Amino acid sequence: MVSADALRTRQQLHYDDVEAGTEMPPLVIGPLTPTHLFRWSAAMENWHRIHYDQNFAIYHEDLPSILGQGSWKQSILPRYLKDLCLPDGWAWKVKFQHRAMIVPGNTLTVWAKVTGKREAEGLGLVDLDVGMRLDGDIESCPGTATIVLPIRGGRAIPYPFVAPKGA
Amino acid sequence: MSEANNPLTEEVRAMIGVSGEKLEASPPWGIEREGLRIFCNAIMDPDPRYWDDAFARSTKFGTIVTPPIYCSYLGMKTMQDEEDPISRAFAEDPNSDGIGGVRQGGDVGKTGLPVLPTPLTRILNAGNEIEVYKYPTLGDHIFSQARYSDIQGRITRDGAPMLVTTVEMTYTDQDDEVLCIVRQSQIRR
Numbered sequence: 001m002v003s004a005d006a007l008r009t010r011q012q013l014h015y016d017d018v019e020a021g022t023e024m025p026p027l028v029i030g031p032l033t034p035t036h037l038f039r040w041s042a043a044m045e046n047w048h049r050i051h052y053d054q055n056f057a058i059y060h061e062d063l064p065s066i067l068g069q070g071s072w073k074q075s076i077l078p079r080y081l082k083d084l085c086l087p088d089g090w091a092w093k094v095k096f097q098h099r100a101m102i103v104p105g106n107t108l109t110v111w112a113k114v115t116g117k118r119e120a121e122g123l124g125l126v127d128l129d130v131g132m133r134l135d136g137d138i139e140s141c142p143g144t145a146t147i148v149l150p151i152r153g154g155r156a157i158p159y160p161f162v163a164p165k166g167a
Numbered sequence: 168m169s170e171a172n173n174p175l176t177e178e179v180r181a182m183i184g185v186s187g188e189k190l191e192a193s194p195p196w197g198i199e200r201e202g203l204r205i206f207c208n209a210i211m212d213p214d215p216r217y218w219d220d221a222f223a224r225s226t227k228f229g230t231i232v233t234p235p236i237y238c239s240y241l242g243m244k245t246m247q248d249e250e251d252p253i254s255r256a257f258a259e260d261p262n263s264d265g266i267g268g269v270r271q272g273g274d275v276g277k278t279g280l281p282v283l284p285t286p287l288t289r290i291l292n293a294g295n296e297i298e299v300y301k302y303p304t305l306g307d308h309i310f311s312q313a314r315y316s317d318i319q320g321r322i323t324r325d326g327a328p329m330l331v332t333t334v335e336m337t338y339t340d341q342d343d344e345v346l347c348i349v350r351q352s353q354i355r356r
């Protein structure tokens with residue numbers, strides 16, 4: 001897991017530093033436990049029993065176990081992309097599908113790989129394939145993303161972010 | 168797909184593009200530290216931008232901010248003036264799944280959107296598309312507006328009807344600045 005100090009002192013990744021094929025450092029989470037899932041359900045006031053009631057999940061819903069919440073996964077990819085861009089980049093957009101179910105015992109590896117990059121209005125846009133692999137090899141959240149990284153000697157990325165026209 | 172079993176009826180098709188009214192998603196007191204602390208712990212993100220005032224002041228944000236789509240989770244909370252939704256759900260159905268009776272038809276019930284006129288109420292989260300422009304700060308009030316951006320009808324391999332719906336939620340702050348746009352696709356069976 002990442003520490004607060006690591007996020008305080010993160011060294012900026014620049015647009016100039018990446019190219020198609022660059023693999024970003026992954027984020028490893030887990031192994032997940034029923035308590036992790038219960039904490040999210042309580043935090044979100046999501047009372048769906050498939051996330052914390054094992055008997056209900058298995059015997060009523062015919063599931064393999066209680067399931068990791070899609071709403072939780074929905075925050076993990078933006079969080080990962082945010083970390084990649086720190087301190088002055090911007091995790092602009094991400095799109096992903098929910099595929100393989102997450103159950104207690106799974107270890108998640110959140111990953112990203114550069115598929116291309118382009119400059120638009122002086123901003124460095126980097127396109128990524130992204131995902132969340134379970135236990136090393138089962139893809140749970142295949143998707144794509146676009147982050148904005150500063151160009152060395154270029155202009156600051158605006159905040160609030162203003163997307164380049166037509167990007 | 169024959170018209171007889173096409174779940175994309177004229178009534179359902181007519182909902183494409185329909186928007187709900189703009190609603191306040193945040194509680195009356197706005198974004199606050201305790202809810203933010205609980206959320207950050209639940210996603211295991213220790214970023215000091217979310218809790219360390221001195222460090223946050225030194226960043227481009229100039230203040231504490233929230234995680235990228237934190238604002239999209241606020242509208243799911245039950246306020247204190249509402250009937251206890253859990254007790255009601257189980258009083259109506261002792262075998263409640265904990266969410267069907269709590270929220271009619273899933274999360275859409277709290278979006279301000281009209282409920283889809285379909286008997287397909289079993290919902291699975293199919294995927295998300297997220298655009299982020301600004302992070303909320305402490306004290307901000309968050310508003311959301313939902314729209315059925317797409318609805319498709321399908322028949323599964325085992326012959327069952329299925330709808331794939333996409334709801335687009337735009338989140339803004341009290342200055343009407345766009346914070347993020349979240350498109351959620353759901354499978355209804």
